[in-house]
Amino acid sequence: MEEALSDYLNEHGEKAAGVAVIVVNEDEITYLMDGYADIKRQVPVDEETIFEWGSVSKVLIWISILQLEEAGHLELDKDIATYLPRDFHSKLSFDSPVTLTHLMNHTAGYDDSYTDLMVLKPAEIASLKEVLEAADVRQVFPPGEVVAYSNYGAGLAAYVVEEVSGMDFRLYVQKHIFEPLQMTKTSIDAEQNDLPWVKEQRKNVQGYSEDLQLIQPNHYVIPLYPAGSVTGVASDLQKLLKALLSEDGAPLFRHRQTLDALLLPTLYYPGTNVPRMANGLVSLPSESGQVFGHGGNTVAFSSSFYVDRQAGTGVLVMTNMANERTFTLGIPEIVFGKPHKENPSTLEDSSKWAGIYEPARVPRHGFSKVYGLLLRSKSEQAEAHDLTMNGLRYSQTGPGMYLTGDDFSAYAIDVYSEHPVNGNMLSSAQTDMLRIPIYQHLLEWGSIALGALAALLSIVFMLFSLLRKIRIHTILLMQHVLNLLAVLNAVWIAYRTASITTYTSIHPFLTANLFYVAASWVVSGILIARMRTGRKDKREAFIGILTVMTAVVLTGNILYWEFYF
Template identity: 35%
Template sequence: MKRKFLSLLFISFFIIHTIISTLFTPVFALNLNLFEEKTPSGIPFNKMEKVIDEYVSKYIGKTTPGAAIAIVKNGEIVFLKGYGYADLENQIPVDPKLTVFEWASTSKLFTWTSVMQLVESGKLDLDADIKTYLLPEFAEKLNYNQTITMRDIMNHSAGFGNYAFNTIVLSPDKLVSLEEALLRDKPKQYYKVGTASAYSNYSTSLAGYIVQNISQQPFEAYIRENIFNVLSMNNTSSHPTLGDNSKIIEKKAQGYIPSQKGGFKLGNWSYVSHLPAGSINGTAEDFARYAIALTPDFREKSPLFKDTNTLITMLSPSYDINGEMVGTSHGFFEYVGNYRTLGHGGNTAAFSSQFAVVPEERFGIVILTNAYLEMNILFGLQDLLLGKDYSDIKVPNEELPSSKKVTGRYIPVDRQEGNFVAFTEYFNLYTVKATDQNTIMMNIGPYNGTYLQTKPYYYELIDDNIPFFRNMYHVIRFKIENDAVKHVFVGNGVDLSPLPTGRTMPFLISSLIILLVNILFFIIAPAVLIITIIKDKNKGFHQGNKRFNLYFLVLVLLGLVTLTNNLIPTYKIMISSFRTFAEMKPHILLNFPLLIATITVAVLSFISVRKASISRGFKALYLISIVLLISLFSLLFHWNYFFVVG
């Protein structure tokens, strides 16, 4: 009897231990029947962990120090696992339940969710002028000319170009209020509203500000009350400094920047004044709860909405050009897959994230990493779990237009307009080349994707050398007018356009040549002049020569200073996109006195040259310097180095 009792006790203990271990191990499946399921790409659940482990192990320690991955299916978290380190220096491993990551632009999905909650309650109309929801004095300060609706904002089609500064700062003392950020960091509204999809952090911030105005509470408070608390996302915060949930700060991962020599260097945490665009910090487990809320059973309501139709509407196509949907659903981006897939990605100064759901399959994935611009795990793993086989993409029997008609160089519509950063963007263009009658290759720097034409001017991706193309550029459509490409529709905020008038390749090449010649000349000329001045002094030339030589020397030194003054901010923005305009403003403002000083000295030197006794060669050198200075300042004007934009 005693032995039976002990045996029963041992068996009970073993069962309880097994249950507890199952619940609290990093990887778990709460419903054993799910192992009969497959991922949308066809991987059986009983092999899923092995497949994920094998794939992720190729990149942990190489493209990112750590990662947290969550997978949901049928309303349950079926996979939750951490890889690598949250803190390399202290060898702290990633815990998917506790390690806090920056969610970056995947935060935008919560902004769109809050917008749809207000639409459901009748407080917001997606097709009304957004000025309806802004105080008149604030709306007047925004100073944009075209009418914008919330639907335009959610489609990233509100007419705004990009704005390079202040979106992310690297110190909390540089944060400002959401209202101040919107009035300070205004991008140029340069294209017609509704005609293109151009990714806009600014527009998303504006949407969040409208949520704040309508709800009469700070945006981060609205998100916490109406989303985080509803979904029991207790290890998450959208506050710029995590001030509303400070306990999670001690669990936040360190962020890193991959080194070109291998390894990682410690990066900065990011602070976001435009918090609706990318301020959320949280765990993979918490983010998985949001994925579950977006994929309820068709007989159930999402806890985020009172009406099932609201969720259906939010996840339905909203960006429709010429009757053909092109990739955006009320702020959610469409990804390629065997089933319709929706989500978003994001990057901060030292973190990267990817989120996607497949509503039809009630499936979702969360991938969080603590490295800047990690793409292999984010895009590659998503494609592994959700993607489709390209082999079924075929050329139809009908005759299609020659692919040579779409060849050329293109630039994103979300480019910088109205500030000097545009100069750097125009030297990193997208190139499309025809490889045969129905096939093209699109290159972005060293990366490329191969596309097959399946309908007139409609190309589907069939191969690439980085998973980025599968997630962002899986289908591209060329709009043809007068036998030339007018626009390239992609959706997902990444539409492209041909090079605009005044910035075609001949002009871009000319700009680069002018810049290089100026650099070469104004580095060499000061040394030549100093030597000449010393020789003239030894030869005892008259005062006219001395005066001219002095003006000429000052003139070329002004050219050198002007070049240096503008190359510094250009270099800074090229090596790091996370800059404040306050860093750049002194350089822009300095251009004005430099221009005035250059004109003044040029006039004085022109007057004095007539009284000097100089050789024809030296006079030619002087005239060349005048021509180059004129070309340099013209170039600076054209590329907006004189425009104070913030």
């Protein structure tokens, strides 16, 4: 194994900034560290190098929940409202109760948000309760119906830990996980204020893009800290790995049965016996089919953490690169092997699953929902029984089951099913994808295209007016100026969101769009009145009609995509 991993690191070394790999195979432990924590200063990765866990941090939430269940302080299938204070402002939209099992399986029905995920140098850090109440998240699916990975749901589970234990979640983790495992070089606080050594060491590490370009700045604060703020050395995470592979569950649990239960499937792919999740841990398609763990990403770090308890094997990979896959997914694939490809006797006509699919894990309210357009994928039939999506070919291994060898094993399995409410659905490890009617897909992209055309027309009118090629009345000119300001404002909002920002910081820009809508209605009303009452030549009438149409298209886009506050 060590030779295979060393060869892999050597083969792909030119793609690495810094990498730390630890493999536990029963009593054997393999350490591999390569590259630099800081390329410019030539600081090598070593046992003192700090890495951000990202969403691997969620493993601590699920362990905490199982600890409290073992102690008899909570029940996984009980309404979480039982454990929350009465003044807590929940995001519930349905009468059905949300349980901890829903939160762990990511089936509570919450949508996502692209704001407030990370904040650069916040003026103050709010409490976990305040962050949850202020989150721009809504419950858009009934509990138990759809899988949509949710940072909010994980944070809500951590808040249940706070309320049930009577302790701040950071203190709970320190006392019940870090201290028993002697994880003395790991911080959970959003700004590492709980461990000054980690905070100081973090200054020695830089983060890089996939092409090894420095990401600057690369040290952000995660307000919903239980979902992704843990920072520490790889050898500390190894202690957690070994604890999940231990015989008796100590020191995390009192009984071995609790540890066994943590790694037993709690969610399967629709209509199959293929494991999908185990109490918040995600199934990694593998040779044994019993590997569970989690991946994680921050602005400039990527990690993965997987265990096969029955085989006594675990692996962790930590890198200081954003959205890294070659190591965080490639190395677990080497350790655990690829899933078996079966040759079924019965195959279905795969054309029934062709169509456009959108992840359930996208914002479904507010301006962020426009990003869902960019995440849609097209499934197309390949020959009679296979499918292609995003340039990958998926071979059918049974009705509804499709497997690809063109990507890392973490993304190998796609399962199609017919949902009683949502229709055709594609299920991957962490989210379901819902089929979008082709007419809706075309109309929504068409609205964006028309908006771009309206903006282009306003630019053309402005340029021709400045060049005196055509004379535009002041009221017409006013509408085109408004159009361009609105388009620039929308582009700025999109840019700020993509660059990581808070929802509060873009409130003024979203509010400005409402003023644009109101002003456009007034100006367009005046234009229509002038065209109906005055005598105009054909060219002027044509320009007036086009001007009103640009306003209608742009205001329609703002209202449909909710680019307002």
